[in-house]
Amino acid sequence: MPVAKGSTIDPARTRAAILEAATAVLYERGLDGIGVAELCTRIGVSKETLYRHFGTKEGLVEAMLRQRSERVVQWLAAAAAAAGDDPRDQLAAVFDALQQWYDDPVFRGCAMLNAAAQHHVETVRAITARHLDRYLELLTGIAERAGATDPQVLGRQLLMLVEGATVVAAHHGGAGAGEHARHAALTLLSAAS
Amino acid sequence: MPVAKGSTIDPARTRAAILEAATAVLYERGLDGIGVAELCTRIGVSKETLYRHFGTKEGLVEAMLRQRSERVVQWLAAAAAAAGDDPRDQLAAVFDALQQWYDDPVFRGCAMLNAAAQHHVETVRAITARHLDRYLELLTGIAERAGATDPQVLGRQLLMLVEGATVVAAHHGGAGAGEHARHAALTLLSAAS
DNA sequence: CTCGGATCGTACCGATCGGTTCGACCTTGG
DNA sequence: CCAAGGTCGAACCGATCGGTACGATCCGAG
Numbered sequence: 001m002p003v004a005k006g007s008t009i010d011p012a013r014t015r016a017a018i019l020e021a022a023t024a025v026l027y028e029r030g031l032d033g034i035g036v037a038e039l040c041t042r043i044g045v046s047k048e049t050l051y052r053h054f055g056t057k058e059g060l061v062e063a064m065l066r067q068r069s070e071r072v073v074q075w076l077a078a079a080a081a082a083a084g085d086d087p088r089d090q091l092a093a094v095f096d097a098l099q100q101w102y103d104d105p106v107f108r109g110c111a112m113l114n115a116a117a118q119h120h121v122e123t124v125r126a127i128t129a130r131h132l133d134r135y136l137e138l139l140t141g142i143a144e145r146a147g148a149t150d151p152q153v154l155g156r157q158l159l160m161l162v163e164g165a166t167v168v169a170a171h172h173g174g175a176g177a178g179e180h181a182r183h184a185a186l187t188l189l190s191a192a193s
Numbered sequence: 194m195p196v197a198k199g200s201t202i203d204p205a206r207t208r209a210a211i212l213e214a215a216t217a218v219l220y221e222r223g224l225d226g227i228g229v230a231e232l233c234t235r236i237g238v239s240k241e242t243l244y245r246h247f248g249t250k251e252g253l254v255e256a257m258l259r260q261r262s263e264r265v266v267q268w269l270a271a272a273a274a275a276a277g278d279d280p281r282d283q284l285a286a287v288f289d290a291l292q293q294w295y296d297d298p299v300f301r302g303c304a305m306l307n308a309a310a311q312h313h314v315e316t317v318r319a320i321t322a323r324h325l326d327r328y329l330e331l332l333t334g335i336a337e338r339a340g341a342t343d344p345q346v347l348g349r350q351l352l353m354l355v356e357g358a359t360v361v362a363a364h365h366g367g368a369g370a371g372e373h374a375r376h377a378a379l380t381l382l383s384a385a386s
Numbered sequence: 387c388t389c390g391g392a393t394c395g396t397a398c399c400g401a402t403c404g405g406t407t408c409g410a411c412c413t414t415g416g
Numbered sequence: 417c418c419a420a421g422g423t424c425g426a427a428c429c430g431a432t433c434g435g436t437a438c439g440a441t442c443c444g445a446g
Binding site for chain 2 (some may be wrong): 421422423424425426
């Protein structure tokens with residue numbers, strides 16, 4: 001479906017639609033795995049329009065990574081919040097949500113880590129670092145509420161489990177990865193409080 | 194330093210030297226972050242020589258990933274073996290070795306994972322999967338010798354910790370990552386036996 | 387009804403890509 | 417001492433890259 005014909009009611013809508021469609025394609029093919037020309041035909045938009053909205057391919061990539069990071073973190077936070085007040089339930093809910101993600105046929109690992117692995121550009125690496133920051137914040141919060149002796153350290157260990165589970169799921173098969181990681185996380189949580 | 198002048202005593206030596214030098218450059222710059230021409234000048238070899246030995250840039254990448262995977266796994270296995278007979282000591286030694294790696298200024302994450310994140314080629318993904326297999330084998334062996342109830346599951350959880358620690362160290366700062374992961378690993382090992 | 391702007395499609399740009407070829411050189415084995 | 421072959425450096429190839437320019441089209445606001 002073409003993004004728009006002629007003038008669109010709202011240019012911002014066009015930008016959002018491009019971002020949405022480009023995210024899917026770039027995640028599937030890799031940032032350097034598809035050229036701007038083919039990308040444009042795939043998402044049904046002209047190069048001129050894309051470049052007016054994002055200036056540069058890098059600009060598009062950055063906008064997409066920012067949006068994606070935002071969404072993923074909020075999604076996990078929501079899953080935790082929906083699990084009730086018990087920090088253990090919240091932690092379990094995070095890994096259950098991750099397992100859901102791993103089971104998605106289009107799952108190809110963490111988009112931010114994939115991007116940082118290929119683009120050594122500073123802004124991309126900064127977005128990835130910020131992404132891990134927000135993960136860490138979420139997990140440290142759970143550790144604190146669970147009364148961990150050292151919530152900072154436990155949070156970081158849980159972050160490693162989250163990222164490790166994602167890596168293993170992406171490159172070694174995702175079946176049961178979330179469950180195994182959840183079990184390990186709860187063990188660490190028990191031992192640390 | 195040029196790899197050789199005129200005919201070399203041993204063409205295999207040339208190939209090994211190219212592999213060695215190319216590995217460092219490609220790891221630093223990313224597989225697609227440098228062209229074959231610049232790569233050749235950087236490592237002091239002509240394109241013709243490189244192409245005769247590896248046929249293709251992909252061929253070079255695959256050879257380099259295979260060698261690298263081999264070395265990393267054997268290095269970790271050696272570190273574990275050198276720690277004595279106690280499985281706990283062996284596990285701790287693995288994470289101490291990892292911390293050493295994280296502290297290396299040229300550390301840029303796991304080369305296999307980085308490669309798999311950008312090249313969707315099947316052979317590259319296969320090398321990465323095989324790499325994780327060997328990691329898993331090492332860790333499961335430790336879990337078995339430690340008398341874990343379910344060595345397969347514990348091995349996979351330890352694999353997640355290893356990969357997670359590497360990801361965090363690469364993208365979020367490596368200080369203390371190995372120690373935190375080691376502590377978590379020993380906690381899991383205790384809880385599982 | 388007209389005007390301004392968002393869009394399309396296409397052609398085009400210079401640069402770089404991976405890969406090939408060739409003549410000259412050097413070294414080693416016979 | 418000479419032939420064989422590994423190597424170099426540079427030229428060269430077609431393809432593709434990210435990015436720009438332009439005329440045509442369409443739509444909404446006045």
